[in-house]
Amino acid sequence: MPLTVDALLGLRDLRLTLVAGEAGRDRVVEAAHVSELARPGEWLRGGELLMTxxxxLPTDPDSCRAFVRDVVGGGAAALAFGVGHGQPHRQPPAGLVTAAEEAGLPLLVVPDEVPFIAVTKAVFAALAAEDRRALEHTVEVQRRLTVAATAGGLPEILAVWLDATGRAAVVTDLLGRELAAVGAAAPALVAAGRTVLDAVGAQGLLGSASLAVDGLTVAVQPIGARRLRGHLLLTRAPQPRLGTLDAALVSLLTLELERRLLADEPRRRAGAEAVARVVAGLPEDQVGPVLAAAGLSAPRVRGLAVAARPGEAADLAADLALVLPGGLVRWSGDTVEALAAGEADATALLDRFAPGRAAGIGAPLRPGAAAVSLRQARALLATSARLGRPAEAGEHSTSRLLLSLGPPELLAAFADTALAPIDAADPGGQLLATLRTWLDANGAWDVTAHRLGVHRHTVRNRVDRIERLTGRDLATATARHELWLALEARGALAHAAVTA
Incomplete structure (x- = not known):
């Protein structure tokens, strides 16, 4: 237990008495200091028993209040006043007692026969004893945690932690998903942690945070040996001395998550083998069962390819295998390839776990076409390196990616040349909107009319006008293709402007 004012009053040899500030009995005393300065507050660091x-000290009420304000401002835990034979005062001045009571500052009287040095020694002896008890407690808790780690896993470790410290704790994986939790405050820890986990996780093993949310102070610590494996969310230690236990808990949790990663190695190998078989040309009717046997069962799958940094491919592959939904990952040289569920937000995951690396993302396709999606991903690596961001294949995106590789001024000139007559005749863009919808509908009048909410004759009239303005016969594939490319070029320019 920490040394409080009440505990100090209980030391019989000191014979201290409390004459003011009864409400502050539970204040923690962290040091003892003697001062006869009129303004000692600036020499304090907080938590001291200040003796004088x-x-x-002038005895008038205003001067006493100013002195107490200065002591309280310095963070003193309590004020001890020496009285008796040879001292200026036989009892504390009434103004000092009143001022201490008003400020809630415990005021103790030190009798004449007790020198200040005796109080100082008693305070530091009590603090040393508390440090010794804290160390013994730390060693005992570490032993119990180690036993739990060797005999069980995350739930067992956290159960011992809660029993020994009373502090809530939550362990999350790389994506912030809860792996284990203990304590009534665990849900609040998770809610608070969500606000900083992404930012902290981006710093890897160097990232940590402490934040206060709704009166709850939350510490966020990274877990992992060579690479980040997850995070520990903890309520704040009630005493700084007990904070050393946090490091012991992080170490044991690191061992547990690394052990889990090692135990998962056979599954990752099976996933890598499945990807290799797909790349090697597995018959389409066999791809689905092979992927399902390796843990990827999804109506759509997509391929990913990442250019790892030298010597990083194995670790990056392990990270992606942990975070990609149903992820099957292999690496060869400095290239990491993966197959994942089609609904995965691959761009966001790559931005977080492979930032700054060239990455291609294939289109979500049926399992039998997984090899096609992987080929798309590999083919987009060069494009990604050029763009400085992951390149994704998808509806219209491939053409826009190709178009975006050209100089912007050339694209703009091409688009304007083809579409300028329409722009001039229809500044509101109604004709261009009709043209885009009609081309997307493959020239179907009724479909276009339905999508635009107009009569089919209106669509015909607008398309006829576009033909007259551009001088192109839209019954020919060549004319349609040129106008479609012009629209795609403008789309590529707009997309580049938004993502720049």
């Missing part, structure tokens, strides 16, 4: 005989 009042040699220079």
């Amino acid at each position: 005989a009042g040699l220079v």
Whole structure:
């Protein structure tokens, strides 16, 4: 237990008495200091038992209040006033007692026969004893945690932690998903942690945070040996001395998550083998069962390819295998390839776990066409390196990616040349909107009319007008293709402007 004012009053040899500030009995005393300065507050660091005989203290009420304000401002836990034979005062000045009571500052009287040095020694002896008890407690808790780690896993470790410290704790994986939790405050820890986990996780093993949310102070610590494996969310230690236990808990949790990663190695190998078989040309009717046997069962799958940094491919592959939904990952040289569920937000995951690396993302396709999606991903690596971001294949995106590789001024000139007559005749863009919808509908009048909410004759009239303005016969594939490319070029320019 920490040394409180009440515990200090209980030391019989000191014979201290409390004459003011009864409400502050539970204040923690962290040091003892003697001062006869009129303004000692600036020399304090907080938590001190400040002792004085009042040699220079004026006794009028205003001066006493100013002195108490200065002591309280310095963070003193309590004020001890020496009285008796040879001292300036036989009892504390009434103004000092009143001021201490008003400020809630515990005011203790030190009798004449007890020198200040005796109080100082008693305080530091009590603090040393508390440090020894804290160390013994730390060693005992570490032993119990180690036993739990060797005999069980995350739930067992956290159960011992809660029993030994009373502090809530939550362990999350790389994506912030809860792996284990203990304590009534665990849901609040998770809610608070969500606000900083992404930012902290981006710093890897160097990332940590402490934040206060709704009166709850939450510490966020990274878990992992060579690479980040997850995070530990903890309520704050009630005493700084007990904070050393946090490091022990992080170490044991690191061992547990690394052990889990090692135990998962056979599954990752099976996933890598499945990807290799797909790349090697597995018959389409066999791809689905092979992927399902390796843990990827999804109506759509997509391929990913990432250019790892030298020597990083194995670790990056392990990270992606952990975070990609149903992820099957292999690496060869400095290239990491993966197959994942089609609904995965691959761009967001790559931005977080492979930032700054060239990456291609294939289109979500049926399992039998997984090899096609992987080929798309590999083919987009060069494009990604050029764009400085992951390149994704999808509806219209491939053409826009190709178009975006050209100089912007050339694209703009091409688009304007083809579409300028329409722009001039229809500044509101109604004709261009009709043209885009009609081309997307493959020239179907009724479909276009339905999508635009107009009559089919209106669509015909607008398309006829576009033909007259551009001088192109839209019954020919060549004319349609040129106008479609012009629209795609403008789309590529707009997309590049938004993502720049």
